[in-house]
Amino acid sequence: MFSIFKKKVLGNFSFLKTDLHNHILPGLDDGAKTISDSIELLQAMQQLGYQKIICTPHILGNIYPNTAATILPAFEAVKAVLVENGITLQIEVAAEYMADENFVEAVERKQPLLHFGEKKIILIEMSYLAPSPYLEQCVFQLILDGYQPILAHPERYNYYHKQPEKYELWKEKGCWLQLNALSLTGYYGRHVKQAAEKLLAAQFIDLLGTDLHHAQHLAALQYLCTTPYYKMLSLYPHFKNATI
Numbered sequence: 001m002f003s004i005f006k007k008k009v010l011g012n013f014s015f016l017k018t019d020l021h022n023h024i025l026p027g028l029d030d031g032a033k034t035i036s037d038s039i040e041l042l043q044a045m046q047q048l049g050y051q052k053i054i055c056t057p058h059i060l061g062n063i064y065p066n067t068a069a070t071i072l073p074a075f076e077a078v079k080a081v082l083v084e085n086g087i088t089l090q091i092e093v094a095a096e097y098m099a100d101e102n103f104v105e106a107v108e109r110k111q112p113l114l115h116f117g118e119k120k121i122i123l124i125e126m127s128y129l130a131p132s133p134y135l136e137q138c139v140f141q142l143i144l145d146g147y148q149p150i151l152a153h154p155e156r157y158n159y160y161h162k163q164p165e166k167y168e169l170w171k172e173k174g175c176w177l178q179l180n181a182l183s184l185t186g187y188y189g190r191h192v193k194q195a196a197e198k199l200l201a202a203q204f205i206d207l208l209g210t211d212l213h214h215a216q217h218l219a220a221l222q223y224l225c226t227t228p229y230y231k232m233l234s235l236y237p238h239f240k241n242a243t244i
């Protein structure tokens, strides 16, 4: 689908240093299935110039009912075979939380949450079908508790496309916004691509993530490095990836 052959590669993602959103841990969600998948994806991320990878498997109700007890062993298993596979990337682990009733309950009860970095960053997503009635409460409480919430791929919530004020609202509430790099390739459709362009133009985006699940995503990411969007991203002044 996204052939990089015959196209000039304009650069890699070394300007970001860190990817903070991906599904490369094996057997936990709709991302990597086996440890070999994980290794292949990590090797490719290294070639793309990343230095640090924060692994963020889904925690999503009964669909992906992950907890630290399922995530940490998968993380340790991958970490244990990095060197023998020539991977020098630093890897850390957190999660991508669905902003559902389970999550709001965990936040309200101050249960331990999987976060990363000195700022105690927590990655949160919403359903693509409808906004979460819990997100505002979660963001408010997380900030009070000293966490830094990030809303994953705001451009993918179609119900926000005609309500740009919602993006502004989350920014005002102190939530960082994380764009999926693949949105600019059209991978998720034309409207998502347009929303991504608008959010970047408005300088609303704080972080760029890959949301890498599998080889098709990887091919699209490599393709992105051959398009004019690559240059735009490499010059965008507001990405915080290198500082987290």
Ligand SMILES: [Fe+2]
Residues within 6 Å of the ligand: 021, 022, 023, 096, 152, 211
């Ligand atoms: Fe994700």
